[in-house]
Amino acid sequence: MDVRLAVLADCANVAVGGKLNLMGIFSELHAATFPVVHPVMVLAMRLEFTFEDAGNDQELAVRVIDEDGRELLAVTQRISVSRVPPGDHHYLDRTISISGVVIERPGALAFRVFWNGRECAKVPLRIRKVGPAG
Numbered sequence: 001m002d003v004r005l006a007v008l009a010d011c012a013n014v015a016v017g018g019k020l021n022l023m024g025i026f027s028e029l030h031a032a033t034f035p036v037v038h039p040v041m042v043l044a045m046r047l048e049f050t051f052e053d054a055g056n057d058q059e060l061a062v063r064v065i066d067e068d069g070r071e072l073l074a075v076t077q078r079i080s081v082s083r084v085p086p087g088d089h090h091y092l093d094r095t096i097s098i099s100g101v102v103i104e105r106p107g108a109l110a111f112r113v114f115w116n117g118r119e120c121a122k123v124p125l126r127i128r129k130v131g132p133a134g
Contacts, residue, residue: 001053001081003121004091005046006113012044012095020046020093027123030130031103038101043111043123045094051086061114062096067107073098103127 010024022044029038043062057078064073075096084090106129113121 001050001058001115001120002048003045003113003115004048005044006111006121006123007044008111008123008125009042009044010040012042014093014095018091018093020044026125028126028128029103030128031106032130032132034106034129035102035104038103040097040099041101043096043098045096045113045121047092047094047115049081049084049090049092051084051088054081054083059114059116060094061117063112063114064098065110065112067109072109073101 005020007022007025008027009022010026012020012022015021047060057080059076060079061074061076063071065071077094079092079094081092082090106127109125109127111123111125112119113123
């Protein structure tokens with residue numbers, strides 16, 4: 001399994017016909033005061049499977065880690081990989097919606113993606129303090 005795309009967005013979904021729709025991709029958030037609540041963010045991923053990946057249920061896990069190494073959130077999903085003919089590949093789009101994220105302070109977060117316990121992608125998020133508008 002390879003992660004072909006992993007981004008944070010304001011909105012993402014998988015439409016009929018298998019199209020991954022993304023809106024508002026970001027890698028930074030700005031706030032004037034802390035703590036601040038970010039209402040909704042979506043981790044959108046496109047996973048690529050080959051013949052070797054098919055078979056039993058597999059585990060996709062996402063862990064949000066702060067710069068001190070603390071785990072702030074963990075999500076685990078079981079995925080059944082259908083048969084992929086030898087030499088071919090299959091794509092699966094996944095979205096994980098995360099609501100009401102409380103951000104305590106400026107700094108960095110990492111959305112770490114694991115496939116069967118092996119880290120396969122990391123999506124960084126930088127949180128910056130900005131001055132009052134004026």
